[in-house]
Amino acid sequence: MTRVLVTGSAGFIGHALSRRLLGDGHAVTGFDAFSDYYDVGLKRARHAELAASPSFEAVEARLETPGALLDTVARTRPEIVVHLAAQAGVRYSIENPRSYVESNLVGTANLLEAVRAHPVRHLLLASTSSAYGGDAQSPSRETDRAVTPVSFYAATKLATEAMAHSYAHLFGVPTTALRFFTVYGPWGRPDMALFLFTKKILAGEPIEVFSGGSATRDFTYIDDLVEALIRVMDRIPAQPGAGAPVCAADTLSPVAPYRLVNVGGGRPVRLDRMIDTLEAALGRTAQRISLPLPPGDVSATRASTELLQALVGTVPETPIEVGLPAFVRWYRDFYGV
Incomplete structure (x- = not known):
């Protein structure tokens, strides 16, 4: 121990x-x-x-x-x-x-x-x-x-x-x-995009999509x-x-x-692809409002994983097609929606 x-x-x-x-x-x-x-x-x-x-x-x-x-x-x-x-x-x-x-x-x-x-x-x-x-x-x-x-x-x-x-x-x-x-998954942070998008889509409210969904994140x-x-x-x-x-x-x-x-995973995903995957997991279509990237944000993130792999070997990389539905299941269960 x-x-x-x-x-x-x-x-x-x-x-x-x-x-x-x-x-x-x-x-x-x-x-x-x-x-x-x-x-x-x-x-x-x-x-x-x-x-x-x-x-x-x-x-x-x-x-x-x-x-x-x-x-x-x-x-x-x-x-x-x-x-x-x-x-x-x-x-x-x-x-x-x-x-x-x-x-x-x-x-x-x-x-x-x-x-x-x-x-x-x-x-x-x-x-x-x-x-x-x-x-x-x-x-x-x-x-x-x-x-x-x-x-x-x-x-x-x-x-x-x-x-x-x-x-x-x-x-x-x-x-x-x-x-x-860009860490995500069950029990995630309510201030992050995935959580905010899920809440608004289920409530029938529009979501704000920066850079027309072209921004990428290493989820x-x-x-x-x-x-x-x-x-x-x-x-x-x-x-x-x-x-x-x-x-x-x-x-x-x-x-x-x-x-x-x-x-990180080293495999960045466009924001619009993430939203498409989230819509499929929720069974709902989002109303998207396009906005410019806000101050302090960057347009893309992608990790080099060479050092991490040299230290600890290959770390699992869960694709968003698996990770996002897992988050949605937790969200619906936790909030009863």
Whole structure:
């Protein structure tokens, strides 16, 4: 049994990862603030499912509260920490940037101080494909320059990557930062397009389609992402001079036990194809309103998966023709529609 601390355990990815860890026989401490950025009831329902396991302990607190993370880490002594808690959302970061400073920057700094005081075997840190910003290539490789973020959300995530690298260098904290690409599936986030589209189509309301549906996203099914995280946990970056790169695309730092890894499928899907597939799963036709791409968004994302595969082997890639109907079934069951 491995002791794992998961921050953001009531969130979409945190819940799915915690459920998998508990199912595999590990002990999980879930740390979450239950912020009201989206439906708190959904977050409570996720945690209630996890609480059915005697190996799960819930801690309700904010990342930025002085001492909250330090006390939790000191008491539970996790061997692995997966830092998923953050203020998410590209567009909301334009409206309320302070919440991103407090949660993403101050909160991550508090976590780094906690694992500095009480060392862990491996720290996994969630980042985002948005970090590639205006420099984005296709596919986006971890070795690409990423210095032109086009949203404040992306800027804070780039900052947390740099902060974690500095702690890995200064204090020897083995760290893997992971850039996630458009994660979706059952128990998903209500602020994301799939959830919003489903809700509006079932209600007979029009949906807003940016760039006429030509924008592409590297959709990553939640179970595939969790499988990748589980495998990466055991791929601990070596201390400087103690290990060789696993491939030409490796981002293993020359001065720290630190690595940056994409987690995505590498097979982008046009937004209009996603909507077509969703319509088929719902048995409804959407009323589409075409709008220009909003500020902070990018027109396309596509992950290079070379490094991920070199580290952990081939990770499952669930096609949207399977993943979207699975989401729809969960949505109808959970909301009774």
